[in-house]
Amino acid sequence: EVQLVESGGGLVKPGGSLRLSCAASGFTFSYAWMSWVRQAPGKGLEWLGRIKSKNDGGTIDHAAPVKGRFTFSRDDSKSTLYLQMNSLKTEDTAVYYCYYYYDSSTHNHCDYWGQGSLVTVSS
C-alpha cells in the first residue's frame, strides 16, 4: 500500500525556518516524480515545486513566488522527500501536501497524497 507520511509542521515565527519531510513507502521512491502543494485556510491549491527522479535527471522546478526561499530535495536511500522553508512569512501559513504523481520506471501516472502538514507562521 502506498503511503506518504508528512512530518515537521508546526508554529514558527516570521523570518524563521522549517523543514518538512514526506516519508514514502509501498512503492519504489527512486523512480517517483514528486511535488509539493499547499493550501492556505479556506483558499485554493498552490503548486510549490516538483522534483523528478534521478533517472530523469532529478530536475527541480520551483514556483516563482517561493523560489529562493523554499528548497526541494530527496533522499532516495531513505525514501523521503524534503521541503526546506526559509524566511517564512505569515502568508506561508497553510497545509502542505506532498504528492506522488508519476512513476518514471513504468511511465504510469498515479495520484497519491500525504495527509497534509499544517504550518502556521505567526508571532
Next chain:
Amino acid sequence: QAVVTQEPSLTVSPGGTVTLTCGSSTGAVTSGHYPYWFQQKPGQVPRTLIYDTSNKHSWTPARFSGSLLGGKAALTLSGAQPEDEADYYCMLSYSGAGVFGTGTKVTV
C-alpha cells in the same frame, strides 16, 4: 508567473451537463501545458481526475472528460451526480513549473 483562471462557481442539475474551463494569462492553452484537473471535497485531499488534457485514471468516473476548447482546457461533467458537488482545480505546466487555477465550486 502566469495566472490561470476558472469560473468561480457553477451550478448543474442532477443528470445535467456542465463544462468548466481553464484559461491562461499567457494565451491559448495547448496540450503542451499538460492540463490536469483535480477534484477536492470538503475536508479531503485533492484527487486527480484528468491528466495531460484528457487522460483519466482508473477511478475517474466515465462522466468526466477533459479536452481543449476555444483556447482553454475544459472539464465536462455529463450526467452530474450529487457526489460530484466539490471544488475543481485545473493545473497548467509552464516549462515544468505548475500553476493551479483559481478553482470552481460546482453545486449539484
